[in-house]
Amino acid sequence: MESLNHKEVINLLLQLATMLIMARIFAEIARKFKQPAVVGEILAGIIIGPTILGTLMPDLQTYLFGSHAMSNIALDGFIQISVVLLLFIAGLEVELQVVWNQGKNALKIAVASMVLPIIAGFVLAYAFPEFLGVNINDRIVASTFFGLTISLTALAVVARVLMDLGLFKTSTGLLIIASAMIVDILGWFVFSVILSMSESGKEGLGIWQTIGLTLAFTLIMLTIGKGLINRVLPWINKKLAWPGGLLSLSLAICFLAASFTEFIGIHAIFGAFIIGVALGDSEYLTEKAKEILHQFINNIFAPIFFLSIGLKVNFIEAFDLGIVGVVVIVGLLTKYFGAYFGGRWAGINRQESMVVGFGISTRGSMDIILGLIALDAGLVSDSLFIGLVILALISSIASGPLMGWAGKQKS
Amino acid sequence: MYKKIALAIAFSPRMEALVAETKRLALRFESELVLIHVGEKTDELTQKLEALVTRLDLDRAKTKILWKEKGKPVKKILEACEEEEVDLLVSGALKEEGLLMYYLGSVGRKIIRKANCSVLTLIDPKVATSDFGKVVINGTQLPITPLVIRRGLEFSKKVESAHISILNEIKMYGLMMGTAAEDSEEEASQTRRLLVQDEVKYVEDILKDLDHQGLRINIKVTGGRWAVELARYCEKIEADLLVVGDGRKLTFFDRIFPHDLEDILSTLPCNLLIVKN
Numbered sequence: 001m002e003s004l005n006h007k008e009v010i011n012l013l014l015q016l017a018t019m020l021i022m023a024r025i026f027a028e029i030a031r032k033f034k035q036p037a038v039v040g041e042i043l044a045g046i047i048i049g050p051t052i053l054g055t056l057m058p059d060l061q062t063y064l065f066g067s068h069a070m071s072n073i074a075l076d077g078f079i080q081i082s083v084v085l086l087l088f089i090a091g092l093e094v095e096l097q098v099v100w101n102q103g104k105n106a107l108k109i110a111v112a113s114m115v116l117p118i119i120a121g122f123v124l125a126y127a128f129p130e131f132l133g134v135n136i137n138d139r140i141v142a143s144t145f146f147g148l149t150i151s152l153t154a155l156a157v158v159a160r161v162l163m164d165l166g167l168f169k170t171s172t173g174l175l176i177i178a179s180a181m182i183v184d185i186l187g188w189f190v191f192s193v194i195l196s197m198s199e200s201g202k203e204g205l206g207i208w209q210t211i212g213l214t215l216a217f218t219l220i221m222l223t224i225g226k227g228l229i230n231r232v233l234p235w236i237n238k239k240l241a242w243p244g245g246l247l248s249l250s251l252a253i254c255f256l257a258a259s260f261t262e263f264i265g266i267h268a269i270f271g272a273f274i275i276g277v278a279l280g281d282s283e284y285l286t287e288k289a290k291e292i293l294h295q296f297i298n299n300i301f302a303p304i305f306f307l308s309i310g311l312k313v314n315f316i317e318a319f320d321l322g323i324v325g326v327v328v329i330v331g332l333l334t335k336y337f338g339a340y341f342g343g344r345w346a347g348i349n350r351q352e353s354m355v356v357g358f359g360i361s362t363r364g365s366m367d368i369i370l371g372l373i374a375l376d377a378g379l380v381s382d383s384l385f386i387g388l389v390i391l392a393l394i395s396s397i398a399s400g401p402l403m404g405w406a407g408k409q410k411s
Numbered sequence: 412m413y414k415k416i417a418l419a420i421a422f423s424p425r426m427e428a429l430v431a432e433t434k435r436l437a438l439r440f441e442s443e444l445v446l447i448h449v450g451e452k453t454d455e456l457t458q459k460l461e462a463l464v465t466r467l468d469l470d471r472a473k474t475k476i477l478w479k480e481k482g483k484p485v486k487k488i489l490e491a492c493e494e495e496e497v498d499l500l501v502s503g504a505l506k507e508e509g510l511l512m513y514y515l516g517s518v519g520r521k522i523i524r525k526a527n528c529s530v531l532t533l534i535d536p537k538v539a540t541s542d543f544g545k546v547v548i549n550g551t552q553l554p555i556t557p558l559v560i561r562r563g564l565e566f567s568k569k570v571e572s573a574h575i576s577i578l579n580e581i582k583m584y585g586l587m588m589g590t591a592a593e594d595s596e597e598e599a600s601q602t603r604r605l606l607v608q609d610e611v612k613y614v615e616d617i618l619k620d621l622d623h624q625g626l627r628i629n630i631k632v633t634g635g636r637w638a639v640e641l642a643r644y645c646e647k648i649e650a651d652l653l654v655v656g657d658g659r660k661l662t663f664f665d666r667i668f669p670h671d672l673e674d675i676l677s678t679l680p681c682n683l684l685i686v687k688n
Contacts, residue, residue, distance in 0.1 A: 027593070037593050093586050097636065101553075159583075160590045163602075168587065169552070169609070177583070283674065287584040287634035294589020 004070050011071040015064060016078070016304070022048050023303030034164065036157045036396050038364045041303045042389060045310020054314065065311055075308075082305035083369055087269040088254040089297045090366065091276020092290055093155050094181040096222075102178035105346035109175065110182035112342025113360045114151040117334040118190070121147030124330060132323060133381030142379040144194050149374065149388055150331040151338075152187050154365035154396065155180040156298070161362060161400045167407070172352050176359035179339070187366060188273055189214060192266045214266050218274050221257070226278045233284035243292050250279060250293065269369070309368060309389060312375065318382035327387030328394055335361045335395075354406035364396040412565045413529075417445040417497040419488045419522075422456060425503055428536035431467055433501045435541070436531075439569045444474045445495050449487045452478040485521040497528050504534045504679050513679040520676055523657070523685055529562070532683045543570040543682070547645050548654040550577035550614045550630065551637040555656035555688060557617045562686045563654035564623050572652075576629045578644055579610040584634030607632045638674035645680035654684045 004012060022044040030040030046052060054061040065072070099106060125134045125143035134142035158180050159168065167173040196210030236245050254272050261271030279285055339360035343353030371388040374380045380388075418433040420426050430446070437444040448456070460476065475495070479487040492500055502522060504513040513534040515523065523530050533541070548563035550556060560577060567575050581587075584606065591602040610632045618628070633640040638655075645653050657672055675683065 031593060089589075095583060095586075098583065156590065159586055160593065163587060163590055169582065174582075283636050283639035287581075287588075290585025291588040291592075294585060295592040298589060298592060 004074060008068045008071045008074075011064075011068045012074050015071060015075050018048060018064060019044075019304055019307045020300070023307045027303065034400070036160050036364065037298075038154075038157060038302075038306055039393055039396055041306035042309055042364075042368075042393060044303075045307035046315050047310070048307070049310035049312070049314070050317075051310065051313075051315040055316070079305055079308045082301035082308075084254065084258045084268055084272045085251070085297045085301045086305060086365065086369065087272040088251075088258075088276040089294060089302075090155060090184060091273040091278075092280035092285075092293060093159070094184060094277045094280060096277070096281050098174065099178050099181050102175055105343075105348065106175055106178035106182055108346040109179040109339055109342035109356055109360065110186060112345060113153070113179065113335055113339035113357075114148075114183060114186060114190075116338030116341075117151035117331065118144070118147035120330055120334040121150045124326070132326065133320075133384040135379045138379060141194055141197050142374070144190075144197070145370070145374045145379050146384070148187065148190050148194065149367050149370045150327070150391065151183075151335065152363065152367040152370065153180040153183045153335075153360050154363050154367065154392075155184055157364045157396050158359055158362040158399065161396075161403065162359065164400060165404055165407075167355075167403070172355050172359075175348075176356055179342075179356070179360055180362075183360070184273070184366065185277075187370075188270050191370065192270055195267055196265075210266060213264055214270065217261060217264070217266070217271070221274045221278045222281070225275070226282060229279055229282045230284060233282055237284060237286075243289055246285075246289050247292065247296070250285075250289075253279070267373075306368070309372065312372070313382045313385060315386055315389075318386055320383040320386075323383045324387040324390050327384065328391045331363075331388075331391040332361060332395060351406065351409050354409065355403050358399050358402040358406055361395050361402075362399040363392040368392055412562075412569065413440045413442045413498040415443045415445055415495055415497045416440065416499045416501060417447055417492055417495065418501045419447045419449070419484070420460075421448070421450075422459065423503075425536060427463060427467070428538045429501065429503050429533065430463060430469075431538045432533055432536040432541055434467055434469055436499075436501070436570075437473070440499075442473075442498070444469065445477060445491070445497060446474065447477045447479060447488055447491045449479045449482065449484045451480055485518055485525065488522060489525055489527075492526065492528055499529050499531055500526055501531045501533065503536060504532050504683075515676045515679065523672075523676065527687060529687050530685045532679065532685075534679050534682055541651075543567070543572050543651045545574045545648055545650045546572045546576070546652045546654065547641060547648070547650045547681075548575065548577045549637060549641055549656065550610075550617075551580040552582065552610070552613055553656065555686070558688070559654060559656035559686045560614070560617050561621055563684070564621055564626060564628075566652075566654065566684060567626060570652075573627065574629070574648075575626055576631055576644070576648065576650075577614050578631045578633060578637070578641055579614060580637035580640055581606050581610055581632060581634045636674070638672065642675055642678065642680045650681045652682045652684060653680060654686060656686045 023041045026040030026044035027037035030037055050061065122143045125132050125146040126139060129136045129139055134146055158176060162168040162173045162176065192210055192214045193207065196207045236249055254275050257271035257275035258268040262268035280290065336357040340353045340357035343356045348356065368389060371380070371385050375385045416433060416437050418429060420430065433444060464474065477491050479491060500522065502519055504519065505516045515532060519532065546563065546567045548560055550560060564575070587606065588603060591599045594602065611630050614630045631644065641653060641655065655672065655675065
C-alpha cells in the first residue's frame with residue numbers, strides 16, 4: 001500500500017488542523033450572531049480558500065492547499081467520507097413516525113415546495129444555459145439538476161432555527177420538520193433519476209433500471225434491512241462496548257450501504273442516506289446514541305465538508321452578479337411560494353403557511369452537496385455554484401427572522 | 412363512564428374468565444353487559460351460555476346476549492357494538508405457546524383498528540379476581556392525549572389503582588440535543604432541562620382540569636419512541652394496565668412501516684386499554 005511521505009503527512013495534518021480551527025472560530029462567530037454554524041463554516045472556507053487567503057497571502061495558501069498533490073488526494077478522501085456521513089446523519093434525522101403522523105399535509109407542502117422550484121429552475125436553465133452557466137452539452141440533465149438543487153430544504157439547519165425560535169415542538173414546527181424530511185427523501189429519488197439520465201447514453205444503467213433499483217433498495221432497506229437491524233442492534237447494545245461498539249458498527253454499515261449503492265450505479269450518498277433512515281427508525285437505536293452520532297459528525301466531519309466548498313472556487317473571480325441575483329431571487333421566491341401554496345392546499349391558514357414557507361426555504365446542507373456534485377461533474381459553472389452557495393447562505397440567515405416576522409402577522 | 416360494556420365470546424377455554432372479568436368491570440362502572448357471539452346458535456351453545464350466566468351470577472336485567480349467526484366475525488362484532496352503542500369492548504389476547512408472552516391475533520388487531528369504541532384487551536383474565544393496581548398512561552404529546560389521560564384516570568379511580576404513571580416521550584430528542592451541541596455546555600444542559608420541564612408541564616396542564624384526588628400519579632419523561640418506551644416501562648414495573656389512545660384509522664402503509672401502536676400490539680406487555688375519540 002502506498003503511503004504519504006513525511007512532508008505530505010505534515011501538509012495533510014496542517015490542512016485538517018487549519019480547517020477545523022477556522023471552522024470552529026467562524027461557527028462561534030456565527031453563533032454569537034444567532035446564525036447556524038454552517039454559515040460560519042462556509043465563510044471560513046471562503047476566507048482560507050483562493051478567494052481571500054489566496055489573494056492576500058498566495059504563498060501560504062498554495063503551501064497549505066496546493067503544494068502536495070498526494071495530500072490533496074488524501075484530503076479529498078476525508079471530504080468524501082464527510083459527505084457520506086452527512087448523508088447518513090441526514091437519514092438518521094428522518095423519523096418515519098413523525099412523517100406518518102403529519103401525513104398528507106406534510107406531503108402536500110413538501111411536494112409543492114419542490115415542484116415549483118424544479119420546474120422554474122429547469123425552464124430557466126434550459127432557456128438560458130449560457131447566461132446561467134449550465135453545461136450546454138448535457139442541457140436537460142444540468143437544468144434538472146439546477147432545479148432540484150434550488151428545491152431542497154436543509155433539515156438540520158431548519159431544526160436549529162426552529163429550536164431557537166421555540167417553534168420546534170409546535171404543530172407548525174413539526175409540520176415543517178416532517179415536510180423537510182419528505183423533501184429529503186423525494187430529493188434523493190429525483191437525484192438518482194437525474195443521475196441515470198446523465199449516464200443512460202453512456203455505459204450506466206437505464207432510467208427505469210435505476211428507478212427500479214432505487215425503489216427496491218429503499219424498500220428492502222426499510223423492511224428486511226430494518227428487521228435485521230432490529231435483531232442485531234439489541235445484541236450490539238448488550239454485548240459490545242457502549243457507545244464504542246455501536247458507533248463503529250453503525251458507521252461500518254453506513255459505508256457498506258454507500259459502497260453497495262455506488263456499486264449498483266446509484267450514488268454512494270443515496271445508500272448512506274437510506275441506511276441512516278433505516279437505522280434511525282429502529283427502536284433499538286437509542287436517542288442518546290443518535291445524539292452522540294450527531295455531535296461526532298456535525299462537529300468533525302460537517303465542518304470539513306462545508307469549509308472545503310470555499311477551497312474549490314474563487315468567490316471573487318468567478319462571481320457574477322447577474323447569475324447570483326437570478327439564482328437567489330428564483331430560488332427564494334419559488335421555494336417560498338411553493339411551500340406557501342402547499343400549505344394553503346393542505347388547508348392551513350395564511351399566517352401558518354407563511355411560517356411554513358419561510359421554514360421550508362431554509363437551505364445549507366443537501367443543496368450544497370448536490371451543487372458540488374454538479375460542479376465536479378462539470379454540469380454547472382463556478383459562477384452558478386457560487387450563486388447556489390450564496391442562496392444557501394442568504395436563506396439560512398434569513399429564515400429565522402422571516403419565520404419570526406411571519407409568526408407575528410395577523411391571520 | 413361506560414354505559415355499555417361488550418364482550419365477544421367464542422366458547423374457548425378462557426371464556427369463563429373473560430366473562431367474569433367483564434362482569435366485574437360492568438359492576439364497577441354500573442354498566443350494562445352485552446355478550447356477542449358470532450356463529451350458529453345451537454341448543455348446546457345456548458345451554459352452555461345459560462349455565463355460565465347462572466354460575467357467574469350475571470344480572471339478567473342488565474345482561475344482553477346477541478347471537479350474530481352469519482358473517483365475518485370482525486364485521487359482525489363491530490356492527491353489534493354500533494347497534495348497541497357500546498362504549499367499551501373487552502377482548503382477550505393470545506398467548507405464545509410455552510412462553511409468558513401475549514399478543515393480539517389478526518381478529519383482535521382488526522377490531523382495535525376499526526372499532527369506534529374503546530377496547531380493553533386482557534392478557535390473562537381470571538375467574539376469581541384481577542387487579543389493576545399499577546396503571547401506565549401514555550402522556551406523549553399527541554392530539555388524543557388529553558382524552559387518554561382523562562379516561563385513564565377515570566378508569567383508575569373506578570378500579571382503585573394504587574399507582575399511576577404517566578409516561579412522556581420527548582419527540583426527536585436526539586435531533587434536538589444533537590442540534591443543541593452547537594451551543595455551550597451550559598446552554599445544552601439548559602436545553603435538556605427545558606425539554607424535560609416542557610413535557611412535565613404538558614401533563615400537569617392536563618391534570619389541572621381533571622379530578623385526580625386520591626390517586627398517586629407519577630410523571631416520567633423519556634427520550635425514544637413512545638410505544639417501545641411504554642412497553643419497556645410496563646415490563647420494568649410489572650404494570651397491570653397500559654392506557655394508550657388511537658386517534659386515527661390505520662392505512663396500508665402502517666402495515667409496511669408499522670405505526671407506534673402496532674409495536675405494542677405485537678407483544679403486549681400487560682392489559683391494554685385503547686381509548687378512541
